Amino acid sequence: MKYYDKLIFELSKPGRCGYSLPVSPWNTTADALPEGLRRTAAAELPEVSELDVVRHYTNLSNMNFGVDTGFYPLGSCTMKYNPKINEEMASLACFKDIHPLQPESTVQGVLELYYNLERSLSAITGMANFTLNPFAGAQGELTGLMVIRRYHELRGDMKRTKIIVPDSAHGTNPASAAVCGLDVVEVKSKPDGRIDIESLRPLLDDTIAGIMMTNPNTLGLFESEIKEIAKLVHDCGGLLYYDGANFNPLLGMVRPGDMGFDVLHLNLHKTFSTPHGGGGPGAGPVGVAAHLADCLPNPRVVLGADGKYQLLTSETSCGRVSGFMGNFGVLIRAYTYILSLGKENIRMAGPLAVLNANYIKESLKDCYKLPIDMTCMHEFVFDGLLDKSTGITTLDVAKRLLDYGFHAPTIYFPLLFHQAIMIEPTETESKETLDGFIEVMRRIAEEAIANPEELHSAPHNTPVRRLDETTAAKNPILTYRESLCKK
Numbered sequence: 001m002k003y004y005d006k007l008i009f010e011l012s013k014p015g016r017c018g019y020s021l022p023v024s025p026w027n028t029t030a031d032a033l034p035e036g037l038r039r040t041a042a043a044e045l046p047e048v049s050e051l052d053v054v055r056h057y058t059n060l061s062n063m064n065f066g067v068d069t070g071f072y073p074l075g076s077c078t079m080k081y082n083p084k085i086n087e088e089m090a091s092l093a094c095f096k097d098i099h100p101l102q103p104e105s106t107v108q109g110v111l112e113l114y115y116n117l118e119r120s121l122s123a124i125t126g127m128a129n130f131t132l133n134p135f136a137g138a139q140g141e142l143t144g145l146m147v148i149r150r151y152h153e154l155r156g157d158m159k160r161t162k163i164i165v166p167d168s169a170h171g172t173n174p175a176s177a178a179v180c181g182l183d184v185v186e187v188k189s190k191p192d193g194r195i196d197i198e199s200l201r202p203l204l205d206d207t208i209a210g211i212m213m214t215n216p217n218t219l220g221l222f223e224s225e226i227k228e229i230a231k232l233v234h235d236c237g238g239l240l241y242y243d244g245a246n247f248n249p250l251l252g253m254v255r256p257g258d259m260g261f262d263v264l265h266l267n268l269h270k271t272f273s274t275p276h277g278g279g280g281p282g283a284g285p286v287g288v289a290a291h292l293a294d295c296l297p298n299p300r301v302v303l304g305a306d307g308k309y310q311l312l313t314s315e316t317s318c319g320r321v322s323g324f325m326g327n328f329g330v331l332i333r334a335y336t337y338i339l340s341l342g343k344e345n346i347r348m349a350g351p352l353a354v355l356n357a358n359y360i361k362e363s364l365k366d367c368y369k370l371p372i373d374m375t376c377m378h379e380f381v382f383d384g385l386l387d388k389s390t391g392i393t394t395l396d397v398a399k400r401l402l403d404y405g406f407h408a409p410t411i412y413f414p415l416l417f418h419q420a421i422m423i424e425p426t427e428t429e430s431k432e433t434l435d436g437f438i439e440v441m442r443r444i445a446e447e448a449i450a451n452p453e454e455l456h457s458a459p460h461n462t463p464v465r466r467l468d469e470t471t472a473a474k475n476p477i478l479t480y481r482e483s484l485c486k487k
C-alpha cells in the first residue's frame with residue numbers, strides 16, 4: 001500500500017493557512033449583522049495548506065469510480081456518458097454568473113432556454129406542458145402527485161385519497177405518495193413481471209386518485225396492456241402517473257402521452273446525460289396533459305404576446321416546489337444534449353440501449369439465472385448464478401467485479417427475486433466494453449466453482465475492502481475529527 005492510499009482525514013495543524021478571502025467591496029462591518037446573530041468565537045475550521053488540500057482531494061478522487069473511469073452497469077440508474085460539451089455550455093459566463101433575483105428583463109435568454117427545453121420535453125413525451133422546477137426524480141414524483149391531488153380538489157372530488165402502486169415499483173413511488181398524504185394500495189405483478197389487470201380491476205372505485213406506473217417497469221419489461229390499463233383507470237375517474245426516470249429506451253420511439261398518461265416525471269440526470277451520483281444535483285421535470293396544466297407548480301415560464309418571457313404564478317397551481325426555478329445548470333446540460341443529438345439522432349439512443357442490454361443478457365444467461373426470459377428494454381434482472389450449489393451470493397459477484405475494474409450492477413433490487421442483479425449498460429458503451437464485461441462475468445461464474453473463497457473475501461485490490469455494512473449503518477462516522485468518532 002502506498003502512503004496516500006491510507007485514508008487520513010485529520011490534517012489540521014494550528015496556524016496553517018491555504019487561502020485568504022479578498023476584501024469585500026460591500027459593507028461587512030460587524031454592525032451589518034444584528035447582535036444576536038453574530039459569532040462570538042471563531043469557527044472551528046480545518047487549518048491546512050493549499051498543497052494539503054489539493055493532495056487530499058486529488059487522492060480521494062483517485063479512489064473514486066465514475067463513468068469517466070470505467071463501465072458502470074448500475075441498473076435503473078442510467079449511468080450513460082455525459083458529453084463534455086454539456087459542461088462547456090453550463091460554464092458559459094452568461095449562464096453561471098446570473099443571480100436568481102435579477103429582473104426578468106435582464107435574463108430573457110435564460111428564460112428562453114427554460115421555455116425551449118420545456119417545449120422539447122413536451123414534444124419528446126407527448127405532454128402539453130412541463131415544469132422544470134423539481135430538483136430530483138423523487139421530488140418530481142411528489143410534484144406530479146401534488147398536481148393530481150390539486151386536480152381532484154379543484155373539481156370538488158375530495159374522496160380520492162388512494163393511489164395504486166405496483167409491487168415492482170421503485171421505492172420512491174410509495175414514499176412520494178405517502179409524503180403527499182395519499183394512501184398506497186399495492187397491485188400485484190403476474191409471474192411474467194407485468195401488472196395483473198385482474199388484480200387491478202377490483203381496486204378501482206371513486207376513492208382512487210390515480211395509479212403510478214413505470215413503463216418499461218423496473219424489470220425492464222414493457223407493459224404491453226397499457227392502453228387497457230389507461231382505459232380502466234380513466235373510466236373510474238383516476239389519473240395515470242408515469243415514472244419516466246428511466247426514459248432511455250423510449251427516447252424518440254414511443255410517447256407516454258400517446259399511451260394515455262396524464263402526468264409524468266423525467267430524470268434529466270439519467271436519460272438526458274447530466275452527471276449524477278452521490279446525491280445530486282439533479283432535475284426531475286414534470287410533464288402534464290393539457291387538462292392539468294393549470295395545476296403545475298408556481299412559477300411557470302410563459303411567452304407573452306409581446307415576445308418577452310415572463311414568470312407566471314396562478315391561483316389554481318399546486319403551489320411552489322422549489323425556491324427558484326430548479327437546478328438550472330442541469331437544465332442547460334440536458335438542453336445541450338437534446339440539441340447536439342437533434343430529432344433524427346435522439347431516436348437512436350433507445351434502440352441502442354435496448355440492443356446493448358439484450359446482448360449482455362443473451363451472452364450470460366447460460367451462467368446466470370434469468371427468471372424472466374424474454375426481450376428486455378434498457379435493463380434486465382438476473383437472479384444470481386445459475387449454479388446455486390457453490391453458495392456464492394449476488395453480493396460476492398458484485399464485490400468481485402470491483403477487483404476487475406467494473407462498477408457493480410444494482411443488487412437485491414427489485415425485491416421480486418432473492419438474488420437480483422440488475423444490469424443496465426446504456427447506449428454509450430462500445431461492443432468491446434460489453435465483451436470485456438461479459439468475459440469477466442463468465443470468469444466469476446467459473447471462479448464460483450473453482451475458488452469460492454476468493455469470491456467470499458472480495459474485493460482484494462480496492463482502497464477499502466468488504467465493509468461491515470451493519471456497523472456502518474448503526475454507527476456511522478460522520479465527521480473527519482477522530483476525537484469525535486465513537487470508538
Ligand SMILES: *Cc1c(COP(=O)(O)O)cnc(C)c1O
Nearest residue numbers: 076136137138170172243245282
Ligand atoms: C432513479 C429513479 C427514481 C428516483 O430519482 P431520484 O432522482 O434519485 O430521486 C424514481 N423512479 C425510478 C424508476 C428511478 O429509476
